[in-house]
Amino acid sequence: MSEFDISDEVLIKQFQNGDVRSFNQIVLRYKDRLIHFVHGFVHDIDKAEDLVQDTFMKLYTHKDSYREIAKFSTWLYTIAGNLARTELRKLKRRKTYSVSSLSRDDREFIIQGTDDGPSEIHSSENIQKNIKLALTELPADFRTMIILRDIQELSYDEISKIMDVPLGTVKSRINRGRLKLQESLRKKGE
Numbered sequence: 467m468s469e470f471d472i473s474d475e476v477l478i479k480q481f482q483n484g485d486v487r488s489f490n491q492i493v494l495r496y497k498d499r500l501i502h503f504v505h506g507f508v509h510d511i512d513k514a515e516d517l518v519q520d521t522f523m524k525l526y527t528h529k530d531s532y533r534e535i536a537k538f539s540t541w542l543y544t545i546a547g548n549l550a551r552t553e554l555r556k557l558k559r560r561k562t563y564s565v566s567s568l569s570r571d572d573r574e575f576i577i578q579g580t581d582d583g584p585s586e587i588h589s590s591e592n593i594q595k596n597i598k599l600a601l602t603e604l605p606a607d608f609r610t611m612i613i614l615r616d617i618q619e620l621s622y623d624e625i626s627k628i629m630d631v632p633l634g635t636v637k638s639r640i641n642r643g644r645l646k647l648q649e650s651l652r653k654k655g656e
Contacts, residue, residue: 474538482529489529493522496539499618500546506613507550508557509602517553521546540627543620547610547628554606600650608643615640 474495480488500521505514524545532541601609607629614625622640626633 475534478529478532478538479534482532489526492525492542496542497522500542503543503613503618504546504550506601506609506617507547507606508553513553514550517549518546520549524549536627537624539620540624543614543618543624543628544630551606596651596654597647600647600654603650604643604646608639608646611636611639612643612647616644 472491474492477488477492481492497518500518501511501514504517504521505511508514508517521542525542532538601612604612611625611629614620614628615622620628622633622636625640626636629636631639
């Protein structure tokens with residue numbers, strides 16, 4: 467059995483029993499996904515990386531806090547989300563929070579073909595910028611749920627546990643968030 471065939475719950479159990487290699491495997495599995503998730507909150511890649519590092523430090527120092535009453539991924543995303551929300555509160559208190567600048571290198575929403583000419587690439591970059599900007603304009607609850615569902619591809623049930631809200635609320639907020647996102651994009655001409 468390869469390391470990739472082992473479930474998250476088995477890995478955390480092995481780590482709780484002292485196997486540091488299991489911790490390393492968890493980091494490999496979740497680092498990129500968590501950075502993407504946290505970036506949706508803070509809109510600063512360096513800050514997102516720092517918060518994910520903090521998430522893994524909490525996991526390392528509080529490994530025995532995990533109980534198999536929920537999926538491990540739900541528990542880990544909850545830690546990362548809580549750290550990101552705490553950071554946002556700090557930033558708002560300092561009144562330094564602003565929308566991040568969007569660079570031409572940010573291509574997370576675009577899958578480009580190899581036959582795109584310069585005008586198509588420029589158009590795709592504009593669409594991507596508008597999607598990112600529209601996401602930042604959404605209320606935090608809607609934005610978080612859309613990121614978890616449409617970008618992180620988590621199930622409604624997992625999102626319900628991470629956000630600690632009923633399943634119906636998750637579905638409702640995702641639907642309303644998508645509608646708000648579409649409306650915002652329509653106003654921008656996308």
